[in-house]
Amino acid sequence: MKHDKDEWENLLRRALAPSEKPSETINRRIxxxxxxxxxxxxxxxxxKLIPAAAAALMLAAGFTAYAAWNYRNAGEIAGRIGDEKLxxxxxxxxxARNADGVSxxxxxxxxxxxxxxxxxxxxxxxxxxxxxxxxxxxxxxTYCAVAIQRADGSALSxxxxxxxxxxxxxxxxxxxxxxxxxxxxxxxxxxxxILYRLLECDNISCxxxxxxxxxVSDTAFYDGSLYRWDEASGTITRNTDYQGLNALFTLHIDPxxxxxxxxxxxxxxxxxxARELSETPALPSSVEEAMAWAAALTPETxxxxxxxxxxxxxxxxxxxxxxxxxQPWLVNEAVSDTRGGGGVKAQLSTCFxxxxxxxxxxxxxxxxxxxVITTLTLSDDNTVTFAAWVPKDVSIYLR
Amino acid sequence: MTxxxxxxxxxTYGGDLYSFCRYLTRDRTEADELYQDTWLKVxxxxxxxxxxxxxxxxxxxxxLKLWKNRKRKFAWRKRxxxxxxxxxxxxxxxxxxxxxxxxxxxxxxEIFLIRQAVNExxxxxxxxxxxHYMEEMSxxxxxxxxxxxxxxxKSRLYHARQYLKKRWEEMSDET
Numbered sequence: 001m002k003h004d005k006d007e008w009e010n011l012l013r014r015a016l017a018p019s020e021k022p023s024e025t026i027n028r029r030i031x032x033x034x035x036x037x038x039x040x041x042x043x044x045x046x047x048k049l050i051p052a053a054a055a056a057l058m059l060a061a062g063f064t065a066y067a068a069w070n071y072r073n074a075g076e077i078a079g080r081i082g083d084e085k086l087x088x089x090x091x092x093x094x095x096a097r098n099a100d101g102v103s104x105x106x107x108x109x110x111x112x113x114x115x116x117x118x119x120x121x122x123x124x125x126x127x128x129x130x131x132x133x134x135x136x137x138x139x140x141x142t143y144c145a146v147a148i149q150r151a152d153g154s155a156l157s158x159x160x161x162x163x164x165x166x167x168x169x170x171x172x173x174x175x176x177x178x179x180x181x182x183x184x185x186x187x188x189x190x191x192x193x194i195l196y197r198l199l200e201c202d203n204i205s206c207x208x209x210x211x212x213x214x215x216v217s218d219t220a221f222y223d224g225s226l227y228r229w230d231e232a233s234g235t236i237t238r239n240t241d242y243q244g245l246n247a248l249f250t251l252h253i254d255p256x257x258x259x260x261x262x263x264x265x266x267x268x269x270x271x272x273x274a275r276e277l278s279e280t281p282a283l284p285s286s287v288e289e290a291m292a293w294a295a296a297l298t299p300e301t302x303x304x305x306x307x308x309x310x311x312x313x314x315x316x317x318x319x320x321x322x323x324x325x326x327q328p329w330l331v332n333e334a335v336s337d338t339r340g341g342g343g344v345k346a347q348l349s350t351c352f353x354x355x356x357x358x359x360x361x362x363x364x365x366x367x368x369x370x371x372v373i374t375t376l377t378l379s380d381d382n383t384v385t386f387a388a389w390v391p392k393d394v395s396i397y398l399r
Numbered sequence: 400m401t402x403x404x405x406x407x408x409x410x411t412y413g414g415d416l417y418s419f420c421r422y423l424t425r426d427r428t429e430a431d432e433l434y435q436d437t438w439l440k441v442x443x444x445x446x447x448x449x450x451x452x453x454x455x456x457x458x459x460x461x462x463l464k465l466w467k468n469r470k471r472k473f474a475w476r477k478r479x480x481x482x483x484x485x486x487x488x489x490x491x492x493x494x495x496x497x498x499x500x501x502x503x504x505x506x507x508x509e510i511f512l513i514r515q516a517v518n519e520x521x522x523x524x525x526x527x528x529x530x531h532y533m534e535e536m537s538x539x540x541x542x543x544x545x546x547x548x549x550x551x552x553k554s555r556l557y558h559a560r561q562y563l564k565k566r567w568e569e570m571s572d573e574t
Binding site for chain 1: 405406409414418419421422428430431434439442510513514529533560563564
C-alpha cells in the first residue's frame with residue numbers, strides 16, 4: 001500500500017480523528033464532583049484579570065469603615081496582592097476619613113486568635129481585577145480587609161488554618177446569604193506571623209438599611225453553630241459558648257446607599273446560585289445499586305453470585321523485591337465495550353497481609369450488567385493469581 | 400466557571416479530550432481517570448484562566464501535564480496497551496457503526512495499522528502526532544503547549560511521520 005504525501009497526510013488525519021467517547025457515567029461523575037469541589041473552593045477562587053477596556057471609572061460610592069495603624073492597612077494589603085487600583089482606592093478613602101478622624105482598628109480575640117478589621121470599601125470597578133461567574137462580570141463589589149493572628153504571638157502562616165470571613169446581613173439567614181452566595185472570593189498572604197486576607201463579594205451597600213456585620217471564624221465555611229440568628233428580629237450575634245474564633249464586627253455603611261431593588265436582585269442571584277449548586281446530577285440508581293452490591297461481596301461469598309471469567313485468570317510469580325506483574329486482560333473480547341486492564345506491576349505488601357484472596361476492585365458504567373469485580377489471590381507458593389468476575393445471569397459478558 | 404459552563408465544555412470538547420487521553424494512556428481505566436482529573440483541574444484553575452482563550456487547547460495541555468506528573472508519581476507502574484481485536488479497533492473508527500461512502504474508501508486495515516504504529520511511538524513523538532493530527536493544532540500551538548521550540552516540534556513531527564510511514568509499510572507488507 002503506497003501513498004503519495006497528500007494521501008499519507010490524509011490517511012493520518014482520518015486514522016487519528018477523535019473517535020473515542022467518554023461514557024455518560026464518567027461525565028455525570030465529573031459534574032457531580034465539580035459541584036462538590038465548587039462548594040469547597042467557593043471562597044478561594046482567585047480573580048481574573050479584567051480587560052483594560054472594561055475597567056470603568058471608579059464611582060464615588062466608596063466607603064471606608066476603618067483604618068488601622070498596628071497592621072498593614074487595607075491599601076497596603078491590596079497593593080501587596082498586586083491590585084494597585086484597589087490599593088489607591090483604599091488609600092484615597094483613608095485620607096478622606098483621616099481628615100475627619102480615623103477610628104482605631106477594631107480587634108476581637110476569641111479562641112486563641114485575634115481578628116482585626118482593617119477596612120471596607122464598596123463600589124463599581126474599584127479593582128485592577130474582575131470577578132466573573134457564569135460568564136457575567138461582577139464589577140460592583142465590596143472589599144473587606146482583615147488581619148488574623150494568634151493571641152499567644154506565635155506565627156501564623158498562609159494556608160495553615162481555615163478561616164471564614166464574610167459580611168452578614170441582618171434580616172437574612174446568614175447560612176444562606178454570606179460571602180459564598182454573594183459570589184465571594186479572597187486573596188491572602190502572611191507576613192510577620194500575621195495572616196492578611198482581602199475578601200471581596202458583590203456590593204453589600206444596597207443592604208445599608210439592614211444591620212450589617214462581618215464575621216471572622218476559624219472554620220472553612222459558614223457554620224451556623226458559631227452565630228445565632230434571631231429570625232424574628234433579624235439580628236445576628238455570636239454564640240458565646242463557642243470555644244474557637246467567631247468574631248463579629250458591626251459594619252457602618254451610610255444608610256443613604258440602601259437600594260432595595262438592587263438588594264432583591266442580589267438575593268435572587270444568590271438563590272439561583274444556591275439552587276444550581278444543589279442540583280447535583282446523581283449517578284444512575286442502577287450504578288449506585290451495582291456498586292453497593294459489589295461492596296457487600298467478600299472473597300468467601302463472591303463465587304455464590306458471580307462467575308469467574310476463566311479467560312482473565314493469570315498467575316504470576318513474585319520477584320525478590322516483592323513485586324508482581326499482571327499482563328493485560330479483557331473480560332470478553334467479543335463484547336464491543338469490553339472492560340479490561342493494562343499490565344500492572346504492584347508490590348505484594350500493598351495488596352496482602354498474608355496468603356489468601358482479596359477483592360482488588362470493582363467498577364461499572366451502567367449497572368449490574370457491566371459490573372466487573374477483580375480479585376487477587378496469594379498462594380502459599382508465593383504466586384499471585386488474578387481473576388475478573390461478573391454477576392451471574394445478568395452480565396453482558398456472559399452472553 | 401459554572402457547572403453549566405463545564406457541562407457545555409464537556410459536551411463540546413469531551414470527545415476530543417477523551418480520544419487524546421486514550422492514546423496517551425493506552426488504557427481505558429487510565430484514560431477515564433486522566434479525563435476526569437483533567438476536567439476537575441480545569442475547573443480548579445478556571446479562576447485564573449482567561450475565558451477567551453482556546454479552551455480545547457488548554458484542556459489538552461492540562462491533560463498532558465497531569466499525565467507527565469502521573470507517570471513520575473507512579474513510575475513503578477508499567478502499563479501495557481490492552482490487546483484489542485482488529486475488528487474492535489476498526490469499529491472504533493466508526494462509532495455510530497455507519498461509515499459514509501467517503502469514509503469507506505479508507506480501508507479498516509489501514510486505520511488499524513496506523514493506530515497500532517502510533518501507539519508504538521516514543522511518547523514525545525506520539526504527543527506531537529496526536530496534537531497535530533487528532534487535535535488539529537498548529538506547530539506553533541504545540542510548541543507553546545509542550546514548552547519546546549518550534550523547530551523541535553517540527554523535527555519531532557518529521558521523525559514521527561517517518562517512523563509511522565516505515566512501520567505502516569512494514570506492517571501492511573506483513574498482512
